[in-house]
Amino acid sequence: MLYLDRNENLYGPAPKCFEVLRSVTLEELSIYSRDFTRGVKSRLSERLANELGIPEPQILLSEGSEDMLKQAVHCYLGPGEKILCPDQSWWYYRAVASEVGGETVTYRLKRLSDRYSYDVGEMITLYEKISPRVVLIASPNNPTGNSFRDDDLQTLTEAFRESIVILDEAYWGFEEQANNRIAGLIGRYRNLLILRTFSKFYALAGARVGYAAAGASLSRLTRFASRYLGYNRISEELALAALDSPEYYDTIGRTMQSDRERFYEFFGRLSGTTCFRSQANFVLVRVPAEAVSPLRKFLSENGIAVKFFKEEEFKDCLRITLGTRDQNELVLTALDSFFRFEGGTSS
Numbered sequence: 001m002l003y004l005d006r007n008e009n010l011y012g013p014a015p016k017c018f019e020v021l022r023s024v025t026l027e028e029l030s031i032y033s034r035d036f037t038r039g040v041k042s043r044l045s046e047r048l049a050n051e052l053g054i055p056e057p058q059i060l061l062s063e064g065s066e067d068m069l070k071q072a073v074h075c076y077l078g079p080g081e082k083i084l085c086p087d088q089s090w091w092y093y094r095a096v097a098s099e100v101g102g103e104t105v106t107y108r109l110k111r112l113s114d115r116y117s118y119d120v121g122e123m124i125t126l127y128e129k130i131s132p133r134v135v136l137i138a139s140p141n142n143p144t145g146n147s148f149r150d151d152d153l154q155t156l157t158e159a160f161r162e163s164i165v166i167l168d169e170a171y172w173g174f175e176e177q178a179n180n181r182i183a184g185l186i187g188r189y190r191n192l193l194i195l196r197t198f199s200k201f202y203a204l205a206g207a208r209v210g211y212a213a214a215g216a217s218l219s220r221l222t223r224f225a226s227r228y229l230g231y232n233r234i235s236e237e238l239a240l241a242a243l244d245s246p247e248y249y250d251t252i253g254r255t256m257q258s259d260r261e262r263f264y265e266f267f268g269r270l271s272g273t274t275c276f277r278s279q280a281n282f283v284l285v286r287v288p289a290e291a292v293s294p295l296r297k298f299l300s301e302n303g304i305a306v307k308f309f310k311e312e313e314f315k316d317c318l319r320i321t322l323g324t325r326d327q328n329e330l331v332l333t334a335l336d337s338f339f340r341f342e343g344g345t346s347s
């Protein structure tokens with residue numbers, strides 16, 4: 001089965017990561033890192049702090065960004081308190097809020113002809129009306145693939161100053177790799193938490209490494225998230241090896257950008273379908289409603305798993321994770337034969 005339903009990076013991690021695995025020593029496995037004796041959490045937090053231009057105490061480490069999101073929501077959202085989230089987004093945002101008895105209020109993304117977009121004005125109006133304790137924004141958003149422009153992000157973080165703002169950047173890297181806006185945002189907005197992960201762009205989902213940059217007022221979370229005995233040393237070594245391999249990942253990023261174009265072109269030729277513009281390693285595609293169920297059957301019979309949805313908004317959509325170039329070719333060929341021969345809309 002080819003799994004294109006979970007937004008993993010199927011190119012796999014950089015060769016340097018495999019060298020790490022080959023050279024793991026007994027000591028690395030059996031001894032705590034003791035990096036705390038140097039006054040830092042770990043070599044990884046130190047490295048990230050240097051790369052991002054943020055003080056090391058404001059870099060938090062976690063087992064993937066799911067873990068940090070959970071910690072942040074559990075730390076700041078109490079029963080009956082409101083969290084403002086995107087309506088069309090990762091299902092887990094609502095689930096984690098309900099774990100603590102929080103009340104989820106959602107803002108809608110606008111569906112334009114070929115992309116989704118945030119409505120910044122409406123988000124602010126809703127924010128002012130409900131005064132949430134926590135606001136969640138995602139860039140790029142899953143499953144719609146759209147991200148924020150820098151100026152919109154500034155406007156929003158400025159408007160949401162009175163709340164804890166969590167910016168989920170799990171899909172950072174596939175569009176642009178520049179890191180320079182984090183330090184400015186974290187310096188200015190003391191309640192802002194930016195979540196990042198090594199799962200997606202760096203293809204290390206199995207190693208479970210995530211991190212966050214935390215604004216200076218989030219000291220409660222900083223204490224909550226700290227681990228006196230250290231973190232997973234092997235996973236951290238893998239993450240460091242990934243950071244040491246920018247050329248490898250730049251190539252993947254560029255290849256995926258041009259592969260996304262292939263998907264836009266393919267669906268652009270198929271009437272009745274829309275492939276929404278994405279800044280992530282997946283594309284959301286709307287197909288004629290009557291094609292959903294045969295398409296699901298066809299793909300699964302052909303060994304291809306993509307994501308179909310239960311939500312009303314996306315019930316005639318599928319989300320396809322971009323694989324390697326060969327895997328993408330295989331999917332496009334399968335889709336072509338489905339739409340050509342299985343009663344799909346003709347080109």
Ligand SMILES: Cc1ncc(COP(=O)(O)O)c(C=O)c1O
Nearest residue numbers: 064065066090142170197199210
């Ligand atoms: C929007 C979003 N955020 C966060 C995550 C969590 O990723 P991880 O816990 O592997 O870092 C995912 C996973 O698919 C996601 O789609």
